[in-house]
Amino acid sequence: MLRIHFNAPTRSKGVRCCPMNALRVLLSREQIASRVAEMGKQITADSSGESVILVGVLKGAAIFLSDLVRTMNVDSTFEFIAVASYGTPAPDNRRAWDSTGVVRLAKDVDQPLRGKNVVLVEDILDTGLTLTFLKRLLLGHEPKTLRVAVLLDKPSRRKLAISADYVGFTIPDEFVVGYGMDYAERYRNLPDICVLPEVSPS
Ligand code: IMP
Numbered sequence: 001m002l003r004i005h006f007n008a009p010t011r012s013k014g015v016r017c018c019p020m021n022a023l024r025v026l027l028s029r030e031q032i033a034s035r036v037a038e039m040g041k042q043i044t045a046d047s048s049g050e051s052v053i054l055v056g057v058l059k060g061a062a063i064f065l066s067d068l069v070r071t072m073n074v075d076s077t078f079e080f081i082a083v084a085s086y087g088t089p090a091p092d093n094r095r096a097w098d099s100t101g102v103v104r105l106a107k108d109v110d111q112p113l114r115g116k117n118v119v120l121v122e123d124i125l126d127t128g129l130t131l132t133f134l135k136r137l138l139l140g141h142e143p144k145t146l147r148v149a150v151l152l153d154k155p156s157r158r159k160l161a162i163s164a165d166y167v168g169f170t171i172p173d174e175f176v177v178g179y180g181m182d183y184a185e186r187y188r189n190l191p192d193i194c195v196l197p198e199v200s201p202s
Pocket residue numbers: 060095097098122123124125126127128129130131174175176177181182183
């Protein structure tokens with residue numbers, strides 16, 4: 001038998017997939033749309049009329065970037081990059097880099113970023129390992145400016161001292177899915193951001 005429980009103090013080692021109707025909504029589609037629009041307005045204001053290249057991190061930031069760029073009132077283009085990780089999965093079935101900290105680039109940008117105003121767009125700032133790696137990588141392109149926009153920030157899980165210039169929501173240490181974010185590639189199509197409950201054998 002499987003038991004599903006929310007807000008578990010420790011993480012389960014069990015499979016975490018569950019039916020969509022068992023998911024708890026953390027942030028509704030209305031809350032997300034409203035906050036993303038505010039972020040787009042802020043990025044527009046900070047861009048002072050200069051064109052911007054958004055660089056989204058596949059796959060989790062794809063939906064966020066798609067919505068964000070349409071709220072921006074400044075000449076914008078976008079690119080996608082992808083990262084992969086080495087090592088074995090973490091005990092709680094999160095991505096491997098959660099435990100190993102080794103991130104590598106799987107897909108680079110398709111155009112030069114030198115002298116451009118770049119906004120790196122990520123779904124979640126968690127331990128900070130991925131964004132630290134990507135910031136260093138993009139700075140190597142010698143952009144004119146580099147800013148970071150994240151939809152979600154989980155500061156309690158940070159391993160490296162890094163922060164984003166734009167944060168949609170600060171959330172507690174919960175595993176979330178939806179609005180582009182997945183567990184084992186599932187749930188990305190959910191329009192709300194939901195907490196994936198811990199599932200443990202009993
Ligand atoms: P970091 O390197 O630990 O900051 O991890 C960032 C990446 O881990 C994010 O881009 C996500 O892909 C993934 N991640 C972290 N927390 C979650 C979560 O709650 N749900 C889905 N993916 C997550």
